[in-house]
Amino acid sequence: MNANEEEVAPAVRAILDAAAEREGGSERLAVDARSLTDAFDAVEADGRVPIISEVKPTSPTTEGTRDDDPVELAEEMVAGGAAALSVLTEPEHFGGSTENLERIREAVDVPVLRKDFVVREDQLDVVESDVILLIARFVDDLAGLVEAAESRGFQALVEVHSVAELEAALAAGASIIGINNRDLAKLEVDLATFETVAQEAPDDVTLIAESGVSSVDDVRRMRAAGADALLVGTAIMDGDVRENVQRFTNATQETQT
Numbered sequence: 318m319n320a321n322e323e324e325v326a327p328a329v330r331a332i333l334d335a336a337a338e339r340e341g342g343s344e345r346l347a348v349d350a351r352s353l354t355d356a357f358d359a360v361e362a363d364g365r366v367p368i369i370s371e372v373k374p375t376s377p378t379t380e381g382t383r384d385d386d387p388v389e390l391a392e393e394m395v396a397g398g399a400a401a402l403s404v405l406t407e408p409e410h411f412g413g414s415t416e417n418l419e420r421i422r423e424a425v426d427v428p429v430l431r432k433d434f435v436v437r438e439d440q441l442d443v444v445e446s447d448v449i450l451l452i453a454r455f456v457d458d459l460a461g462l463v464e465a466a467e468s469r470g471f472q473a474l475v476e477v478h479s480v481a482e483l484e485a486a487l488a489a490g491a492s493i494i495g496i497n498n499r500d501l502a503k504l505e506v507d508l509a510t511f512e513t514v515a516q517e518a519p520d521d522v523t524l525i526a527e528s529g530v531s532s533v534d535d536v537r538r539m540r541a542a543g544a545d546a547l548l549v550g551t552a553i554m555d556g557d558v559r560e561n562v563q564r565f566t567n568a569t570q571e572t573q574t
């Protein structure tokens with residue numbers, strides 16, 4: 318079945334319908350990207366866990382909206398030790414914007430991931446970022462879009478949720494793969510997803526555990542299963558973002574609980 322025709326949660330169907338309608342950019346971008354793997358290596362060398370901290374004002378599974386200035390949130394996350402940032406640009410269901418991404422990328426020096434539902438090549442040309450998310454399940458020509466992204470200078474983070482999608486991502490040439498613990502068909506989260514799928518990934522791929530991480534124990538669990546880095550949104554946005562990032566990035570240190 319075509320991924321765009323499969324059954325997904327109504328909220329995700331609405332997100333995909335909106336994504337299909339969204340305009341692309343008019344001029345092809347050329348990005349001078351900050352290296353995501355170098356950023357991870359620097360944090361590892363410091364004895365900490367590489368965390369991609371997500372600026373996520375709201376979502377279909379969160380109550381309310383966080384209205385703080387996204388640039389202030391981003392700066393606090395970096396001060397807390399985030400290796401990289403993820404910035405929602407999806408406007409209708411996540412409260413994101415391309416303007417937020419531009420302002421944040423200008424204000425910080427860590428790599429910034431554009432978090433959106435990109436389904437066509439021209440949508441790559443809307444805003445510059447260091448990394449761009451491509452969701453295997455929702456892209457028809459994954460190899461074509463990975464190539465299109467990389468030829469513009471983006472690093473492609475290809476998101477998967479199953480071993481079959483992992484194989485498709487590898488066949489498409491992906492070298493940075495996010496395993497999403499959130500099933501976008503049911504919006505249920507299960508950290509065992511990362512544990513199962515990661516076992517089938519080759520060693521030379523950079524593996525990111527995405528979604529559902531809410532405690533230091535979860536961070537340790539994902540690291541034990543082979544995560545090179547973790548992408549965390551809700552659990553960081555809930556409260557003091559600097560303290561939350563600090564707690565997760567220091568998760569392997571003995572004094573943390």
Ligand SMILES: O=C(O)c1ccccc1NCC(=O)[C@H](O)[C@H](O)COP(=O)(O)O
Pocket residue numbers: 328329332371373376377378379497499501504527528529530548549550551552
């Ligand atoms: O987060 C949602 O509610 C959501 C709903 C529908 C489609 C995608 C969704 N999230 C996208 C993400 O990938 C997460 O924002 C990201 O992995 C962080 O997850 P979390 O730490 O659980 O907030």
